[in-house]
Amino acid sequence: MNSTQTNYSTDKLQYLTKWRYASSLISIALMLLSLTVIGVKGFNWGLDFTGGVVTEIQVDHSITASEIQPLMTAAYKQDVSVISASEPGRWVLRYANIPDENQRPELAEVLAPLNTDINVLNSSIVGPQVGQELVEQGGLALLVAMLCIMGYLSFRFEWRLASGALFALVHDVVFVLAFFALSQMEFNLTVLAAIMAILGYSLNDSIIIADRIREQLVAKPQWNITNINNLAIKSTFSRTMVTSGTTLITVVALWILGGAPLEGFSIAMFIGILTGTWSSISIGATLPEFLGLKAEHYQVIPIPDHP
Amino acid sequence: MKSKSNTKPLNQYAQWKYWLLICTLIILFMSALPSWYGEDPAVQLAVKPTQSLTVEQIHHVLQQAGINSKRIEQQQDNLLVVLDDPDMQTQAKKTLAQQFEHQAQVTLALAPAAPDWLLNLGVKPIKLGLDLRGGVQFLLDVDLDLVFQNQAVLVSDAVKQFVREQHISGVMVRFSTGAELTVNSASDDARGQIRQFIGQQYPQWQVTGHQQTLSINLSQSEQLKLTNLTVQQNLQIMRSRIEELGITEALVQRQGENRIRIELPGVQDPATAKNVIGATASLAFYPVVQADSLYAVVMNDEQNKPVYVSKKPVLGGDHIIDARATTGDFGMAKVNISLDAAGGKLMSDFSRDNIGKPMATAYSEYSRDQQGKAKQTTKIISVATIQSQLGNRFEITGAGSHQEAQQLALLLRAGSMTAPVTIVEERTIGPSLGAENIVNGFAALALGLSATLLFMACWYRRLGWVANVALIANLVMLFGLLALIPGAVLTLPGIAGLVLTVGMAVDTNVLIFERIKEKLAEGRSFASAIDVGFDSAFSTIFDANFTTMITAVVLFSIGNGPIQGFALTLGLGLLTSMFTGIFASRALINLVYGRDTRRAIKV
Numbered sequence: 001m002n003s004t005q006t007n008y009s010t011d012k013l014q015y016l017t018k019w020r021y022a023s024s025l026i027s028i029a030l031m032l033l034s035l036t037v038i039g040v041k042g043f044n045w046g047l048d049f050t051g052g053v054v055t056e057i058q059v060d061h062s063i064t065a066s067e068i069q070p071l072m073t074a075a076y077k078q079d080v081s082v083i084s085a086s087e088p089g090r091w092v093l094r095y096a097n098i099p100d101e102n103q104r105p106e107l108a109e110v111l112a113p114l115n116t117d118i119n120v121l122n123s124s125i126v127g128p129q130v131g132q133e134l135v136e137q138g139g140l141a142l143l144v145a146m147l148c149i150m151g152y153l154s155f156r157f158e159w160r161l162a163s164g165a166l167f168a169l170v171h172d173v174v175f176v177l178a179f180f181a182l183s184q185m186e187f188n189l190t191v192l193a194a195i196m197a198i199l200g201y202s203l204n205d206s207i208i209i210a211d212r213i214r215e216q217l218v219a220k221p222q223w224n225i226t227n228i229n230n231l232a233i234k235s236t237f238s239r240t241m242v243t244s245g246t247t248l249i250t251v252v253a254l255w256i257l258g259g260a261p262l263e264g265f266s267i268a269m270f271i272g273i274l275t276g277t278w279s280s281i282s283i284g285a286t287l288p289e290f291l292g293l294k295a296e297h298y299q300v301i302p303i304p305d306h307p
Numbered sequence: 308m309k310s311k312s313n314t315k316p317l318n319q320y321a322q323w324k325y326w327l328l329i330c331t332l333i334i335l336f337m338s339a340l341p342s343w344y345g346e347d348p349a350v351q352l353a354v355k356p357t358q359s360l361t362v363e364q365i366h367h368v369l370q371q372a373g374i375n376s377k378r379i380e381q382q383q384d385n386l387l388v389v390l391d392d393p394d395m396q397t398q399a400k401k402t403l404a405q406q407f408e409h410q411a412q413v414t415l416a417l418a419p420a421a422p423d424w425l426l427n428l429g430v431k432p433i434k435l436g437l438d439l440r441g442g443v444q445f446l447l448d449v450d451l452d453l454v455f456q457n458q459a460v461l462v463s464d465a466v467k468q469f470v471r472e473q474h475i476s477g478v479m480v481r482f483s484t485g486a487e488l489t490v491n492s493a494s495d496d497a498r499g500q501i502r503q504f505i506g507q508q509y510p511q512w513q514v515t516g517h518q519q520t521l522s523i524n525l526s527q528s529e530q531l532k533l534t535n536l537t538v539q540q541n542l543q544i545m546r547s548r549i550e551e552l553g554i555t556e557a558l559v560q561r562q563g564e565n566r567i568r569i570e571l572p573g574v575q576d577p578a579t580a581k582n583v584i585g586a587t588a589s590l591a592f593y594p595v596v597q598a599d600s601l602y603a604v605v606m607n608d609e610q611n612k613p614v615y616v617s618k619k620p621v622l623g624g625d626h627i628i629d630a631r632a633t634t635g636d637f638g639m640a641k642v643n644i645s646l647d648a649a650g651g652k653l654m655s656d657f658s659r660d661n662i663g664k665p666m667a668t669a670y671s672e673y674s675r676d677q678q679g680k681a682k683q684t685t686k687i688i689s690v691a692t693i694q695s696q697l698g699n700r701f702e703i704t705g706a707g708s709h710q711e712a713q714q715l716a717l718l719l720r721a722g723s724m725t726a727p728v729t730i731v732e733e734r735t736i737g738p739s740l741g742a743e744n745i746v747n748g749f750a751a752l753a754l755g756l757s758a759t760l761l762f763m764a765c766w767y768r769r770l771g772w773v774a775n776v777a778l779i780a781n782l783v784m785l786f787g788l789l790a791l792i793p794g795a796v797l798t799l800p801g802i803a804g805l806v807l808t809v810g811m812a813v814d815t816n817v818l819i820f821e822r823i824k825e826k827l828a829e830g831r832s833f834a835s836a837i838d839v840g841f842d843s844a845f846s847t848i849f850d851a852n853f854t855t856m857i858t859a860v861v862l863f864s865i866g867n868g869p870i871q872g873f874a875l876t877l878g879l880g881l882l883t884s885m886f887t888g889i890f891a892s893r894a895l896i897n898l899v900y901g902r903d904t905r906r907a908i909k910v
Contacts (some may be wrong), residue, residue: 055493056740122735124732125734127731193870196861197873200855203855226428237741244808246763250751250810269807
């Protein structure tokens, strides 16, 4: 089945070349900027990673943070962070754990001067060593996933093509991380899960284009790589938009309705899908071209008779 | 190349494929159905042996307390009271426990709300994680260093004694880390003897020499064995303690090498649970004396029969270093006990003077009650006759069956070798928050799903409905699988994974439809475009899903609790979306458009 016939003439797609180069440059610039942001600002690690105590309480709507704060700070002898939760009257208190149970003040007693019903909605105490382990485990998970993916990519694709997908992947993860560094939103376990999902999603996008490039390289060996890239992007563009669109829709639904516990997750996914789409059609497809991908790399197919 | 006269019929699936598809869908739909009904709060009464309790009695008590029950079921020795109102669960338990204290063990439970005919098929609702149900979760750390250290003490004592007996001088024994000790001696001969002694008596310890120093290490396999034993035994202890708390659906499982995760759904007060979990156990050996003896104290054994023992124990459980059940001569079960040097001396002196007399083993547990007061419960776990003078290693026979010997060894270790546990993580999720999380999660799922369905219907008019049917089938299968797979738990991040799956699952169909469009643009007939479209999209779909699968598997194996829930729904979602996106939608398209030979069709 030879399908050399195509509706797109190579000239018509030339505008894409410029666009691709420009967007790749932007991607690289953004990535460098992201790395700087991460380096400078660092992360606001969540309880899962740092250890400590987080308690969410429900009190009367009229009570403000400035009433809770001094009571907590005095009782726990440390700077207690009091953050407003999603609904009025809900507060998230976060402080370092006091290891000796006998000296741990009872929350209800501490807040008794407020003269209100205190309803503890949830509370988490995480020991410091557990947090430390999670940081290691999380890092390990990312690393193992990356290695597995690299293994699979190098097995399925020629290395130049694979490196494009891989670079796009790193780009997306770095960008999402930079957002969390910049906004100082809490980086917790669900955000880590989102980062892992972004790994998968970003790759998904890049692979679909890489698949197309490979297919065209085999089908049109006489074409130059620039045109093949343009054609691959153009012919997968509608799919890229539809899938990114539906995934974005669902992530936005999660963002709007999922409530506070899933907020970090949805935001991370949202940004990840945007940059994932962007990088797969810019740097992901362009890098192999710079690395000198040629049609020959996929022309070794006619192996003489099998033994 | 546009052949219409294919020899093989185009776009036809064999009949068995349709049957397979329909059967799979029906089975998974049935499996998913009970989750729709959810679960009702309930209280379970396990009737004690020789006692009886009727449905009427319970009904009467509940009515008097003003608690409405939905139904009361009787299954052999268990009575299940299903309630209307979740808020009444704790009160109902309290009332029933007070009233029927002697007749039954009362525990909190959940009962599936699905109709009986459905439950009779053996299907169960999806298990919800703690973040959706509310409850308390603990993570315990088992301190293994102390266990290794105890073992090292045993060897060090033995070496010291050996050196003394053999009149070897100038030997220094020192501990370095938990599972290592070093022996210093200038004499080659002495080192050789010690090396030989260890090799014969303690083969599980490895000796390596460097100049005048011998390093004695617990072998890796033995360390692993000890770790497993200790954690297993702690798990056992925790399980039995939690049973006493009265929570049937509690989860006690090992996490990683030396952690224990305890999930107590429905529990709102971590303090009580903590007292029970944090209780420490100890063990002591007592001489059994006459009931009228001046120093006699009475303790009960497991059958509640009194045993009179001396006030002063022979020795405490802190001297026990190890206890293991083995099989002795004639296949009798016995328990081997190792004592440290001081304990060995005490036991040796005592047993020399008391051959032929009985000795009792008492097991005590210290825990704190609800007022925070420490309380001690002691029971006699075995009474054995002393056959001969005992040393620092002796055995107890007559413990009963092998299983009972195992149990005794476990208890003996429990009083001694049990590594101290510390609570390193504690989470409480209020029931209202759990319910809120469910509502939020499913609202997001509903919105995401309907928006995606609408979008697909508008974008791919002619084929959109196929994608939508596939998507709904995908969700049904996913829920069915979650209910079917043992140990699968739905968590809040798990719901996020479901929502994400909805968005990503259509990708399979999108990829296929785009290929079909392309082929139609090349001038093929609809039927032929479908055939080629499906074939050419397959490798892309596989590649794309495989990489996401890698991340899901990695997350599942490394993550824990809620994150595993996410990895599970993400991974399962990929599998089901491949099934529905490729197989089910092809089946549908074949039926409807398989013979459509029109060209220039818009999809």
